[in-house]
Amino acid sequence: MQTSDLKKAGLKATLPRMKILNFLESSRVRHMSAEEVYKAMLEAGEDVGLATIYRVLTQFETAGLVTRHHFEEGHSVFELNLGEHHDHIVCVKCGHIEEFFDPTIEERQHKIAEEKGFDMTDHALYIYGICAQCKKEA
Amino acid sequence: MQTSDLKKAGLKATLPRMKILNFLESSRVRHMSAEEVYKAMLEAGEDVGLATIYRVLTQFETAGLVTRHHFEEGHSVFELNLGEHHDHIVCVKCGHIEEFFDPTIEERQHKIAEEKGFDMTDHALYIYGICAQCKKEA
DNA sequence: AAACGGAATGAGAATTTTTCGCATCTTGAG
C-alpha cells in the first residue's frame, strides 16, 4: 500500500483511496461486496462513505487493481488483484469460495472467442455446488 | 405452450403463467430481463403485472423451464430452456449474445468440482469481448 | 510555505431492480 500504487494506476493518492486499498490488502476475506467493505472498515475505525466505496471500487476495477464478480446473489463482489487470473467455485449453501485455474479451459475460451469472431476482453467462469463441509452437515 | 407443460412443472395453469410461457416461446429475442419481458408483453397486448413477471420467472427457473443469467449489467436475464445447456459469449459494445457448447470445458468443470470436493449443481461461463460487427464499426 | 484550481469526498436524495403485503380474483377438486 504505497501512494505509488495509486499513482501508477493513474489515480490521485487520496486518503479514502489509500484506506480502501490498505483494507483490501489486509483483509483475510478476499471476496467482498461494497456494503461488506463499508461495514468492515467502519468496525476497523476507518470511516469512508458508502458512495465513495462504490466509486473507488469501480475506479480500482477500471485501473485493474480489483476484479468485480457477478455471482448468483444479485450484487457485485470485489476482489483485490494479486498475482494471476483465476476462476471460482462457490458453495450455494454456505457461500464458501474456492479458486482455481485451468489452462485447458482458458485455452478453449480463447479458441471459442476466436471462432466466433470476438476480441475477447474478459471472461468469467463460476461453478456452483455443495462444498465438502456442507455435504457432511447435510 | 400447453397447460400440461405447467402442470408437469408442478405449477397451476393460470392465465398469466400461460401468457408468459407463450410469450417466451414465441419471442425472437432469447435473453431478456424481467422488465423487457414486461414491456414486450404490454406492447403485444398481454398485460401481466411486473411483480407477477418476476414471480413467475423465478418459479419457472425453479421448475427448470427457464435459466437465469447474471451478466455484467447488474440485472437478471432470463432464457427459455430449449434443448440442452450452453454457455454465452457477449459483446460488451452492442450486447449481442452468441451461444456455444464446449464438451472439453464441460468435462474440465466436472473434474474441478470433483477435485475440490463439491457436488456441482450448476455452472456458468461468460466470455466477454467485441463482436465482429462492432470491430468493423470501430 | 501559502495559494489556487481541479478533482475527490460525504451525505442524502434519487434511480434501478426486485420483493412484499394484502385485498381481490382464479383455478382445480369435489
Place this chain on the structure above:
DNA sequence: CTCAAGATGCGAAAAATTCTCATTCCGTTT
C-alpha cells in the same frame, strides 16, 4: 356449482447502486 388454496395486481418497501452538489483535499505553482 361451490369452495378453499393459491395466484395476481398494485402500490409500498427493500436492496443495490448512482447522482447531486456543497465542502474539502491534493498536487502544482508561486
